[in-house]
Amino acid sequence: IAGITQAPTSQILAAGRRMTLRCTQDMRHNAMYWYRQDLGLGLRLIHYSNTAGTTGKGEVPDGYSVSRANTDDFPLTLASAVPSQTSVYFCASSDSDEVNEQFFGPGTRLTVL
Amino acid sequence: GQNIDQPTEMTATEGAIVQINCTYQTSGFNGLFWYQQHAGEAPTFLSYNVLDGLEEKGRFSSFLSRSKGYSYLLLKELQMKDSASYLCAVRGGNYQLIWGAGTKLIIKP
Numbered sequence: 449i450a451g452i453t454q455a456p457t458s459q460i461l462a463a464g465r466r467m468t469l470r471c472t473q474d475m476r477h478n479a480m481y482w483y484r485q486d487l488g489l490g491l492r493l494i495h496y497s498n499t500a501g502t503t504g505k506g507e508v509p510d511g512y513s514v515s516r517a518n519t520d521d522f523p524l525t526l527a528s529a530v531p532s533q534t535s536v537y538f539c540a541s542s543d544s545d546e547v548n549e550q551f552f553g554p555g556t557r558l559t560v561l
Numbered sequence: 562g563q564n565i566d567q568p569t570e571m572t573a574t575e576g577a578i579v580q581i582n583c584t585y586q587t588s589g590f591n592g593l594f595w596y597q598q599h600a601g602e603a604p605t606f607l608s609y610n611v612l613d614g615l616e617e618k619g620r621f622s623s624f625l626s627r628s629k630g631y632s633y634l635l636l637k638e639l640q641m642k643d644s645a646s647y648l649c650a651v652r653g654g655n656y657q658l659i660w661g662a663g664t665k666l667i668i669k670p
Binding site: 453488490491492495496502506538547548549550551553554555 | 592594603604605624648657659660661
C-alpha cells in the first residue's frame with residue numbers, strides 16, 4: 449500500500465538519551481518534511497529535504513538532525529532528548545507538481561521524562 | 562512576522578452549513594491549503610487555492626482573497642464524521658508551509 453510509514457508509533461524516553469524516529473515513503477516523492485505538533489500550536493517544521501542528498505533547517509531545528517541518503521527514507525534524530533521535545537512528530541512528503549500537497553505519516557508520539 | 566489566525570473551536574449541527582475563517586500575514590504567498598485532522602490521526606489534504614475565488618469539491622468549498630489575506634472553508638450538509646480539526650496553511654515565499662493552530666469543529670446531532 450502506497451504511503452508513508454513512521455516508527456515507532458509511540459515512545460517514552462529518558463532525558464539525555466539518543467533517539468531516532470524513522471520515516472519511509474514509497475511514493476517516490478522528492479521532498480520530505482519533519483514536523484512537530486503541540487497542543488494549541490500549529491504544525492512546526494523541524495527539518496526538510498527537497499531531494500535526496502540535501503537537507504534544510506525549518507522553524508525549530510535545534511536539538512534535531514536529519515539525513516536523506518536515498519529518496520525513500522528520512523530519519524529524524526534527537527541527539528540528547530529533553531522534556532521540551534515531548535510532542536507528536538509527523539513526517540510528510542510531497543511531489544513536485546503544481547499543487548504540491550503534503551502527505552502525512554501516522555505520527556510518532558514521543559514523551560521525554 | 563508571519564501569522565495565521567483561525568478560530569480555536571466551533572460548534573455546528575448535523576445537516577447544517579459551517580464556515581471556518583482563516584486570516585494570514587506572510588512573507589510571500591504561493592498558495593493556501595486546508596487540511597482535515599481527526600483526533601489522534603494525521604492531517605489529510607482537503608483543498609488548495611492559489612488564485613482568488615471559490616474552489617468547490619463536493620460538500621467542501623474553499624475561498625481565497627489574496628488582497629485581504631483571507632480564506633474560508635465552507636462545509637455543507639454536515640455529518641457527524643466531519644467532527645475534526647481543520648488546519649489552514651499558507652505556502653510562503655520560501656515555499657515552506659506556515660500552519661495555523663487549527664479549528665476544532667464539533668458537530669452536534
